[in-house]
Amino acid sequence: MTRAAVATIIARNYLPQARVLGDSLRRFHPDVPLSVLIIDDDGSLESIGIADPKRFRKGRTVKQIATAVKPRLLRHLTQQFASVLFIDPDSLVVGDLSPLFDALVQHSILLTPHLLAPPKTADRIDRELNIVQSGIYNGGLIGVSNNDEGTRFLTWWRDRAEACCREDVAAGAYYDQRWLDLVPPFFRDVFILRDPGYDVAHWNLPDRVVCVDGDAISVDGHRCRLLHFSGFNPSRPNVVTRYSSRVTRSDIGDMALLLDRYAALLRDAGWRR
Amino acid sequence: MKLAACTVVAKSQLAYADVLRESLRRFHPELPFFAHVVDEEIGDWYTLQERTYASTPSLIAHLLDDGFDGVAYFKQESLVTGDLSPELALIERHAIVLTPHLTTPLEGDDRVARELNILQSGVYNVGFLGVSGAAQGRAFLEWWRERCHRHCFHDITRGTHFEQRWLDFVPAYFDDYAIITDETFNVGHWNLPERDMTRARFIRFSGFDPDRPDAVTRYTTRPQAGAAASLFRDYAASLKRAGWQPLPAEAIPYEQRKALREGRPYVERSALHRALRRVARRLLNTLARR
Numbered sequence: 432m433t434r435a436a437v438a439t440i441i442a443r444n445y446l447p448q449a450r451v452l453g454d455s456l457r458r459f460h461p462d463v464p465l466s467v468l469i470i471d472d473d474g475s476l477e478s479i480g481i482a483d484p485k486r487f488r489k490g491r492t493v494k495q496i497a498t499a500v501k502p503r504l505l506r507h508l509t510q511q512f513a514s515v516l517f518i519d520p521d522s523l524v525v526g527d528l529s530p531l532f533d534a535l536v537q538h539s540i541l542l543t544p545h546l547l548a549p550p551k552t553a554d555r556i557d558r559e560l561n562i563v564q565s566g567i568y569n570g571g572l573i574g575v576s577n578n579d580e581g582t583r584f585l586t587w588w589r590d591r592a593e594a595c596c597r598e599d600v601a602a603g604a605y606y607d608q609r610w611l612d613l614v615p616p617f618f619r620d621v622f623i624l625r626d627p628g629y630d631v632a633h634w635n636l637p638d639r640v641v642c643v644d645g646d647a648i649s650v651d652g653h654r655c656r657l658l659h660f661s662g663f664n665p666s667r668p669n670v671v672t673r674y675s676s677r678v679t680r681s682d683i684g685d686m687a688l689l690l691d692r693y694a695a696l697l698r699d700a701g702w703r704r
Numbered sequence: 705m706k707l708a709a710c711t712v713v714a715k716s717q718l719a720y721a722d723v724l725r726e727s728l729r730r731f732h733p734e735l736p737f738f739a740h741v742v743d744e745e746i747g748d749w750y751t752l753q754e755r756t757y758a759s760t761p762s763l764i765a766h767l768l769d770d771g772f773d774g775v776a777y778f779k780q781e782s783l784v785t786g787d788l789s790p791e792l793a794l795i796e797r798h799a800i801v802l803t804p805h806l807t808t809p810l811e812g813d814d815r816v817a818r819e820l821n822i823l824q825s826g827v828y829n830v831g832f833l834g835v836s837g838a839a840q841g842r843a844f845l846e847w848w849r850e851r852c853h854r855h856c857f858h859d860i861t862r863g864t865h866f867e868q869r870w871l872d873f874v875p876a877y878f879d880d881y882a883i884i885t886d887e888t889f890n891v892g893h894w895n896l897p898e899r900d901m902t903r904a905r906f907i908r909f910s911g912f913d914p915d916r917p918d919a920v921t922r923y924t925t926r927p928q929a930g931a932a933a934s935l936f937r938d939y940a941a942s943l944k945r946a947g948w949q950p951l952p953a954e955a956i957p958y959e960q961r962k963a964l965r966e967g968r969p970y971v972e973r974s975a976l977h978r979a980l981r982r983v984a985r986r987l988l989n990t991l992a993r994r
Contacts (some may be wrong), residue, residue, distance in 0.1 A: 544876030549847050556855060559873070563863035567876050587809045594816045601861045603823035612827050613819065615875045616804030616883050623875055 541574030786905025801834030
């Protein structure tokens with residue numbers, strides 16, 4: 432069985448993002464295929480076993496569809512690959528991801544906390560409350576192995592995400608992501624990714640210090656491997672993320688350069704305003 | 705390694721601490737037991753219950769300062785019914801020891817609703833918590849104490865469920881922790897009927913009313929005592945023998961306190977209006993509380 436695959440989920444308007452992610456992955460892992468599920472394409476949904484795509488989409492928002500379908504996609508892929516890593520489409524691979532694939536050889540599930548350490552800014556408690564409302568672990572970087580425990584996880588996650596994949600903080604719901612809070616007690620051999628070089632995103636900035644020297648990018652002194660441009664819109668390059676006005680370009684040091692680079696990559700990949 | 709056991713209790717609720725202490729002494733006479741008693745003075749920011757919960761990190765840190773190597777914290781409405789050596793041993797090996805509400809996915813038609821309920825109140829139950837004097841244990845207590853200072857109340861929409869919800873951060877911030885998965889440890893209404901209370905070594909009587917020993921908890925009518933009915937009756941009897949009294953009513957209306965915390969003016973409401981709001985709040989608590 433081929434060892435590893437990466438998966439992502441998009442609607443058609445995010446094809447440029449998927450292209451950029453795919454190109455960046457190929458640079459470091461030419462042998463690891465990228466599987467792209469396109470939620471507004473019936474054939475794409477049918478290929479992972481959704482017999483009635485229109486019914487699946489009915490009554491759900493785009494984000495709800497994109498997140499409800501994730502466990503099913505991962506299970507479809509773990510039937511072909513020993514380990515599967517899901518990466519959000521607005522991400523950029525900038526370093527070797529082998530440590531993640533290696534972790535999935537010995538572990539069933541790989542989870543990525545949004546924050547690896549308490550934030551230090553004056554608004555730290557509000558930021559933590561924000562994380563608590565939406566989930567401790569990021570649904571945009573998660574890995575699963577094809578062993579029994581990984582399969583047990585995906586079976587459970589699919590059942591819960593398809594039953595409740597909405598945003599309703601008061602009810603304890605936040606798409607597929609909030610369910611992941613239950614993973615550490617429910618499943619064995621869980622690997623919690625605690626390297627700051629992965630999943631650098633607006634919620635862990637400016638705490639993570641990004642330094643850019645040409646192609647060499649470091650985060651808190653660690654090799655940077657994966658950037659997550661969640662909520663970034665190239666047509667508004669001075670806005671770090673549309674999800675929060677907390678962090679601005681001037682707050683994030685060299686990360687601002689990387690926003691510009693990412694915007695250029697998206698335009699080259701066909702993104703248009 | 706020198707361990708201590710402890711609990712926090714309001715002065716009027718000392719009976720809980722007495723019953724807990726006696727149960728612990730049966731199985732672990734070697735473990736010194738400390739009860740931090742919170743006085744019934746009128747506070748603005750927190751209710752008496754919240755203030756009790758918020759003092760937990762400080763109590764644990766205080767015992768570590770006093771020379772103990774590790775602390776086993778037990779919530780007041782608990783009963784030790786078996787040997788806890790495995791869990792105490794975990795405190796000797798890890799900075800933080802957590803006990804989750806659930807250790808395995810639920811089955812049944814209400815599995816989604818029940819698991820959502822757990823997500824609302826916190827993946828880990830603060831009915832038991834182990835913390836050692838190791839670096840991460842101290843760092844955890846300091847971090848938790850700062851959050852409990854002003855954010856130890858019940859507001860699911862904001863992301864708070866007293867002191868307990870903050871524990872969800874532990875596997876993210878720390879790597880020196882353990883999660884207890886033994887099914888005979890930490891049996892409470894939320895994991896009934898999946899757990900067998902008659903085989904339990906540590907039981908939580910969260911929301912139990914000694915005046916109504918036939919009801920497992922006032923928070924939900926879902927679970928039945930079943931074969932463990934005598935455990936509930938005996939616990940009620942123990943509490944009454946220890947001088948149990950119902951919790952006194954809060955001096956400051958809940959709405960006034962909420963307004964203060966949110967920085968908005970408080971408007972006195974009619975008795976009917978207040979009663980309706982109380983009913984609504986009780987319903988909300990019943991649905992969300994653990």
